[in-house]
Amino acid sequence: MFQFDTSYARLPHPFYTRVSPAQVPKPELITFNSDLARQLGAQDTNQSDTQLAEIFSGQRLLPGSEPIAMAYAGHQFGNFVPQLGDGRALLLGEVVGPAGHRFDIQLKGSGRTPFSRNGDGKAPLGPVLREYIVSEALHHLGMPTTRSLAAVKTGETVRRETPLPGAILTRVASSHIRIGTFEYFAFKQDVDNLKRLTEYSIQRHYPEIQNDPQADLHFFRNVGQTQVELVTGWMALGFIHGVMNTDNMSIAGESIDFGPCAFMDQFRFDQVFSSIDQFGRYNYSNQAQITLWNLSRFGNCLLLLHQDISEDELRKWNQELEALQDLFEHRHTIKMLEKLGIFDYERPNDRELIQKWLRYLEAEHLDYTLSFRALAPLVDQEAGWGAFKKTEAFQEFYNLWQERLHQQDLEVTAIQERMNQVNPVFIPRNHKIEEVIEAGRRGDFSPFHEMNEVLQTPFHEQEGRSSYRAAPRPEEMVQATFCGT
Incomplete structure (x- = not known):
């Protein structure tokens, strides 16, 4: 599939430690990103799900793979920790894609390393599904991001506050070098x-x-x-x-x-x-x-x-x-x-215009993503104020916004089209991710696959997918998210 050429492993020993992935009882493929694999120049992607599960859980190493845990330090919440490192990740190797760019392929949740401190080096299913969804969504939203190549259930139980099913994510990055x-x-x-x-x-x-x-x-x-x-x-x-x-x-x-x-x-x-x-x-x-x-x-x-x-x-x-x-x-x-439909250049009062809009959103408890999308029809003054509440704050913003829109030489329809190219319909909604995780814990990955499919085209309306567009109801709102360690 891949022929590795790991330049980082040719650096001196202080940069990393060689570690083998942990054995897992029953690797089972959740998903394999075949499109990404082809972009990386993978050969022979016709392996069975069983073979893919073995490869992307670290049970079978590909030619040239020299798994290493990378060393690094870091300021965590402002406090310096002199040694952190890959405590639950292993760099399987590097591949050079068809365009000549080099990429890391890394397992997350593959077991203990010398950098694990008191951790078990494992990953629960939830954080694996979350990272897969969010990283791929960011990519399709046009953001620079690491990407997700595969997700595999391990068939073991990971103990956090409660026992959870274990999983391993395969991540792709331009490199894993950090500040x-x-x-x-x-x-x-x-x-x-x-x-x-x-x-x-x-x-x-x-x-x-x-x-x-x-x-x-x-x-x-x-x-x-x-x-x-x-x-x-x-x-x-x-x-x-x-x-x-x-x-x-x-x-x-x-x-x-x-x-x-x-x-x-x-x-x-x-x-x-x-x-x-x-x-x-x-x-x-x-x-x-x-x-x-x-x-x-x-x-x-x-x-x-x-x-x-x-x-x-x-x-x-x-x-x-x-x-x-x-x-x-x-x-x-x-x-x-650009999200407000202004595409020429920055002018003196533009930052205040942005702040007026954001202060209005905050005061009215409005959804960030949907509000920008709902603003595009209002470029046409004949559309009125749409669904926005007719407050003094909105009136002030609206008047300044319309004045600013008319300072650029663009037709109404052109502005609306360009706004809809930068303001998504779909984002990875927190409550939908939680639904995906709960279904996955029950062994049902159909919501996971559907959500990833929706997020591949985030700037376009999709018939029958309105639940992924909608803001959460009060009882669905996610107030806190958690690290998977």
């Missing part, structure tokens, strides 16, 4: 391996700068720009990652490590879903500040490679971070303007 990977070597003052990691990362992800005399600085800039693009995209979709620790932030700018993540239903600036985020560090609006905080930690690591740096050079690094803050505000504004 926390750099922190791991920086904390140890291991400058040699920090330099190796930096050179490897540049060669793998940003080869166009590897011969640049200021490659490290430009590496910082590139990683920062991809992080900004990623998180502003999350926020435009109403997505909350939930655990933006530095060990959960990929230098490739991909969404990674879906634990207590969720898409908002009713809009709130300070919305939190994670059951462990007691002080709202990673709430919806704070994702901007946390992105920059994480990047400052990344920059500190790279500066260890320049211990004799001059004040002028240090000023350049600080200016790069300040520029990323400006870039974040600008890219967030542009993406939100």
Whole structure:
């Protein structure tokens, strides 16, 4: 199926530990993403479900596979932990796709590793189904993200608060190098391996700068720009990652490590879903500040490679971070303007227009996704206010919005079409994911397959699929989501 060529395993031993996947009693395939497999250049994808279950539970290794658990550190809720690492994941290997891009293929839930601390290294079924759904949904929503190749039941019981069925997810990423990977070597003052990691990362992800005399600085800039693009995209979709620790932030700018993540239903600036985020560090609006905080930690690591740096050079690094803050505000504004049907360029009062709209949504407890979709018909002034409540706040927003719409040279129908290309009909609703998980625990995966099918075309109405579109009823609303460890 795949022929692995694992460049990361050719780095020195401190980068990882070799580990074999745990044996499981009865691997059973839930799903296999054959489209993704073909995009990765898989040969001979005609294996039986039994064979696929064996491969993607780690019971049968493919040629060239050298399973490793990667080492990294991280700031968790602001507190530094010097050693974390893959506690329940194994990198099976890397494949080079038809376009020449390199991808990691990793198992999650494949058993204990030296980094498991007190954990069992296993994954319950629920988090596996959640990550599969959310990661694939983000991909079809146009977001950079790790993707899901397969999900397998293991036939064993995983004990958390209650006994749960076990499962393993196969994840695909441009790499699994994190800001926390750099922190791991920086904390140890291991400058040699920090330099190796930096050179490897540049060669793998940003080869166009590897011969640049200021490659490290430009590496910082590139990683920062991809992080900004990623998180502003999350926020435009109403997505909350939930655990933006530095060990959960990929230098490739991909969404990674879906634990207590969720898409908002009713809009709130300070919305939190994670059951462990007691002080709202990673709430919806704070994702901007946390992105920059994480990047400052990344920059500190790279500066260890320049211990004799001059004040002028240090000023350049600080200016790069300040520029990323400006870039974040600008890219967030542009993406939100597009959702409001404004496609020309940012003007002085645009950010206030966006805030008026969001404050209205919050005050009226309106659904974030459906409200943007319902706004498109109102581009035509003859449509009136639609279903929106006729408050003074909405009147003020509406008048400013219409004035702003008319400042661009676009026909009404063109604006509406473009709005519907960036404002989805379907998102992975929290209550629907919970329904999928409950059905899966009973052995019924038909809701899981149907939900994934719906989310493959999120910007188009789909006949007979209205339940996936609808906001939850009060009794269906999910107030908290949980990490699977």
